[in-house]
Amino acid sequence: MKIRSFILPLLLLFTLQLTAQEDTLAIAADEVVQEPAYRPYDPLSPARAAFYSAVLPGLGQAYNGKYWKIPIVYTALGVGVYFYRENDRQYDRYRSAYKSRIAGKTDDEFSNENGQPIVSTNALIEAQRFYQRNKEISVLVTVGLYALNIIDANVDAHLQQFNVSEDLSLRPSLDYDRFSGTAGYGLTLNFNF
Template sequence: MLILSNRVNAQNDSIKVEVIKVDSTNIKPYVLDPLSPSKAAFYSAVIPGLGQVYNKKYWKVPLVFGGMGLSIYYYAFNNKEYHRYRDAYKDRLAGRQVEGVLAGIDNDRLLRGQRFYQRNRDLSALCIAGVYVLNIIDANVDAHLKQFNVNENLSFSPGIVPSDINYNYAPVLGMSYRF
């Protein structure tokens, strides 16, 4: 059974449509908000971790911030080292004296170090984008799963049954649905 109800908010004259599904066997109503996943994804897109707060999964926020922070830290470190090797190589080609630790390194090693840090910098940028996208996807999926109806009518039960062919016991997973 499906019940639709309209609520009018007197403060801002907005209409909110709530879809209330009633489980016909246990008669337990629950509210289904169809915009909840898109709100969670939008919040996570604006500020990473805010979609997890909206879904009340507070333990995921440090994971999002940790992933973003670590990726940004490695991006900044690799970018700094890339520019240091690149500037040392340019100074060497221009005939200027290279100072510091890089003074004793030949041109080939300066180029290899430059390529190494450039590759790691680009990989760190991909990690930043990946953590950002996973943050949005996680908020969206988690908001969808919050609306999933779980009741006693659907059950999975593991068991061990004998085979009809060779009478050996085998593990099985049974699924039952009661109407």
């Protein structure tokens, strides 16, 4: 008799506990809003991102939400412009000294106080060629980095539309032998599409 009086309240308590858990789960399931893990497919999104990056470098990265790439884009382009300007300044120095020597003057910055040349005229010509070549390389590198900025925005917009869901994952499972009732030591990889 004591056991029955003890079991009946215990079963009642257990039933109430299960009912309370179901209500909590039902409320929690109603409150959860499912958002897709990726953007819906927009075929013009990559073209739009590339166009934005072509108009203003870094704008395509901002359109894609990759704000951390914007300083990298501007640093890369700034370095290219800096080297162009520095090579242009050096080229102008040697070019004006060469023009001064051709005109018969001896007061350029590559001559001493007595008018004796420290750097020969042939060296001035070679320096001009060197800095002219470096200017051209700087322009090519800067244009290449600008194009890379556009390509990065385009590819990043394409990859954001790539669907990577839980259905496209590998899940290991342990093999269970039903005939002998024991677990096998094999490993199976399942592809769920």
